[in-house]
Amino acid sequence: DQQVKQNSPSLSVQEGRISILNCDYTNSMFDYFLWYKKYPAEGPTFLISISSIKDKNEDGRFTVFLNKSAKHLSLHIVPSQPGDSAVYFCAASSSVTGNQFYFGTGTSLTVIP
Amino acid sequence: KAGVTQTPRYLIKTRGQQVTLSCSPISGHRSVSWYQQTPGQGLQFLFEYFSETQRNKGNFPGRFSGRQFSNSRSEMNVSTLELGDSALYLCASSPDNNYGYTFGSGTRLTVV
Numbered sequence: 374d375q376q377v378k379q380n381s382p383s384l385s386v387q388e389g390r391i392s393i394l395n396c397d398y399t400n401s402m403f404d405y406f407l408w409y410k411k412y413p414a415e416g417p418t419f420l421i422s423i424s425s426i427k428d429k430n431e432d433g434r435f436t437v438f439l440n441k442s443a444k445h446l447s448l449h450i451v452p453s454q455p456g457d458s459a460v461y462f463c464a465a466s467s468s469v470t471g472n473q474f475y476f477g478t479g480t481s482l483t484v485i486p
Numbered sequence: 487k488a489g490v491t492q493t494p495r496y497l498i499k500t501r502g503q504q505v506t507l508s509c510s511p512i513s514g515h516r517s518v519s520w521y522q523q524t525p526g527q528g529l530q531f532l533f534e535y536f537s538e539t540q541r542n543k544g545n546f547p548g549r550f551s552g553r554q555f556s557n558s559r560s561e562m563n564v565s566t567l568e569l570g571d572s573a574l575y576l577c578a579s580s581p582d583n584n585y586g587y588t589f590g591s592g593t594r595l596t597v598v
Contacts, residue, residue, distance in 0.1 A: 375528075409589075416490070416576055416589030417529075462528065472517050472580060473542040474587070476529035 376400045377465050379477035387485050392450040394480050396463035399444065403465040407474070408437060408448045411460045420461075421448070453484045488512065490579050490590035498596045504565040507593045511558050511579030517541075518560040519587065520552060523574040532575075535560050567597045 378397045386392045394408075404425040409417035423430040423437045423446065430437050436449045450457055460481045464474040491510040499505050511518050519542075520532040531544035535554035552562045558579070564571055574594050578587030 377528075379528075414591070416492075416578075416591045419588065464529075470542060472519060472534050472536075472587075473531050473544070474519075474529075475531070476521070478526060478528035 375478070376403075377463060377475045377477040379461075379463060379480050381480050382478070383481040383483070385483045385485060386453045388455055389452045392448075392453045392457065392482055392484070394448040394450075394461050394463075394482065396446045396448075396477050397444060398446075398465050398475075400465070400467065400475075401444070402467040402469060403475075404468055405466045406437070406439060406446050407464045408435075409462045409464060409476075410457075411462065411479070417462055450482075453482075455484045455486050458482055458484050490577060490588050492575075492577050492590035492593050494593060495591065496594045496596075498598060499567050501567055501569060501597055503567050504563065505567060505595060507562045507564075507575055507577075507595070509560045509562070509577030509579075509590060511560070511577075512588055515579035515581050515588075516558055517580045518554055518558060519578045519580075520560070520562050521576045521578065522546075523576060523592070524572075529576065532562065564595075569597050571595065572597045 407422040408420040411417040439446045460479045462479045464476045466474045493508045517536045519534040521529040534542040538554045549565045554560045574592045576592045578589045
């Protein structure tokens, strides 16, 4: 049972435009969410996080939005750069279960120069 | 500060064999978690160790086991390997009970 879903396996965006990656979850106990970026042959790298007490968190070109009622979060990258091309995973956890994260299946982003 | 180190990077084993993977966490990190990544499945949680004790466990068969040593280094063992165990195995460490991990580069296991 996939509790975190990324329904778009891939996304292509022109350089300079906005990339929007989406993630849905089913468990209402999730209260902490993260986005990871992964290049081939490397482990995932932490990108940005958000806790359920917020609905937005911004870090440079990266902004994560959380809609708790819809159980949906999104990652916005503005402006997109070719170096952003990677697989992006969203992950969720519950303070009840602590350090056990549920990951989506990933979205492969390609930024076209 | 050294990152999370996983060894070996690549491994080829035969069905029925067993394998041990190693993970050295970031210095000072006491929590070590293991994940299996397969195409189309994302990262699936295997287990988490903290202070040499298994604290959380995912839905994997008993063939998958792990342990953590007093220096926080962790090993993962898979016995009676099956073809479906072919995957990238990722280890992540974090300090105490803080959220968020730092991942290693993984061990690519191929079972033939």
